[in-house]
Amino acid sequence: MRDFTYLSHTRRILFAPGARKALGNELDRLGMTHPLIVTTKQRASLVDQLSDTLAHRDWTLFPEAAMHTPVAVTEEALRRFDACGADGVVSVGGGSTIGLGKALAGRRGLSHISLPTTYSGSEMTDILGETEGGRKTTRRAPEIRPTTVIYDVELTLGLPLGISGLSGMNAMAHAIEALYAPHANPVTDLMALEAIGVLAKSLPDLADALDDVDLRADLFYGSWLCGLCLDAAEMSLHHKICHTLGGSFDLPHAEAHAVMLPHALAYNAPAIAPVMARLVPLLGADPARALYDLSRHLGAPQSLSDLGMPEDGIAKVAQMALENPYANPRPLAAGPLTEMLTRAWRGNAPL
Numbered sequence: 001m002r003d004f005t006y007l008s009h010t011r012r013i014l015f016a017p018g019a020r021k022a023l024g025n026e027l028d029r030l031g032m033t034h035p036l037i038v039t040t041k042q043r044a045s046l047v048d049q050l051s052d053t054l055a056h057r058d059w060t061l062f063p064e065a066a067m068h069t070p071v072a073v074t075e076e077a078l079r080r081f082d083a084c085g086a087d088g089v090v091s092v093g094g095g096s097t098i099g100l101g102k103a104l105a106g107r108r109g110l111s112h113i114s115l116p117t118t119y120s121g122s123e124m125t126d127i128l129g130e131t132e133g134g135r136k137t138t139r140r141a142p143e144i145r146p147t148t149v150i151y152d153v154e155l156t157l158g159l160p161l162g163i164s165g166l167s168g169m170n171a172m173a174h175a176i177e178a179l180y181a182p183h184a185n186p187v188t189d190l191m192a193l194e195a196i197g198v199l200a201k202s203l204p205d206l207a208d209a210l211d212d213v214d215l216r217a218d219l220f221y222g223s224w225l226c227g228l229c230l231d232a233a234e235m236s237l238h239h240k241i242c243h244t245l246g247g248s249f250d251l252p253h254a255e256a257h258a259v260m261l262p263h264a265l266a267y268n269a270p271a272i273a274p275v276m277a278r279l280v281p282l283l284g285a286d287p288a289r290a291l292y293d294l295s296r297h298l299g300a301p302q303s304l305s306d307l308g309m310p311e312d313g314i315a316k317v318a319q320m321a322l323e324n325p326y327a328n329p330r331p332l333a334a335g336p337l338t339e340m341l342t343r344a345w346r347g348n349a350p351l
Ligand code: NAD
Pocket: 040, 042, 043, 067, 068, 069, 093, 094, 095, 096, 097, 099, 117, 118, 119, 120, 121, 122, 123, 125, 126, 127, 128, 129, 155, 156, 157, 158, 159, 160, 163, 167, 170, 230, 253, 254
């Protein structure tokens, strides 16, 4: 048995079909008398599904959450928060909405109840990425973690196939990288392996079962575990490259994850033989190729060029990876990195 350090964090998780109906009780538990409810314009109708549990309560809607948590939107939300006398935050939506909830609760040190509707896993983490003046910065702090998370699978039934698949691959990436993280421990290993198994079994069936509550509940369970992995373990090559692709080329978040994950795993494979051996029963004889095939099966974009990255971006991304060293099982070297990025840019299978 290896040595390890394990940190646990108190959060309250409700996981059940219809669990959104308990929102009122959860507000009372936290003593929240007037939440600011945040979501995106496109998903404002999700809040209608909370009308029963919010009946006879004070609340204010702020449906202006946006991708990459712009600070200007957070400041506008803070003005609304103060004007209506809110005393806590409820977020209903995907990672973009949860980001705004975290930004507000983190700044004011207030409770945050999150009802996620995608598989991003953001609701479980102490990580907040914010954009200002065209720059994205990421920070971690305990007060960023939502206080209570309500996983109601019924809120995910409208999630289209394309977004579901991409979001599922984004979740998978958190679990894969947790397996070779510097602070991996027996608990993160258990969560990651369980999550990868559940997602690998459920995602291929999604196209024919978009409204299947059991399958959607499995995906939600897997993505919850993936979020816990992201919260607990430091991420390596894959997440860092995706961060660069988003920050420098404005490539979409989940799409970049879907393209890069098979290639990042193939890059690290020579340095993580025991991890690869644990992935074989879950993904198949060639785990990196299996992720590439799964991503294609889900209809996800296959190449960085499809996502709009120019070819000369390959050298820039490789250079940025070499300039900002971070923990990664296989050392970063210009030649192999360029080769990996070229394959990802072209949409070739991972080597
Ligand atoms: P998102 O929140 O932008 O949502 C993606 C799309 O799904 C949007 O068009 C949204 O309207 C739609 N959608 C969401 N719920 C829906 C539903 N129930 N039915 C129909 N459509 C629905 O994207 P995401 O992939 O959930 O999150 C990505 C963002 O989260 C990125 O900004 C990323 O940086 C961040 N993120 C943060 C963390 C973290 O720990 N801080 C982790 C993962 C992702």
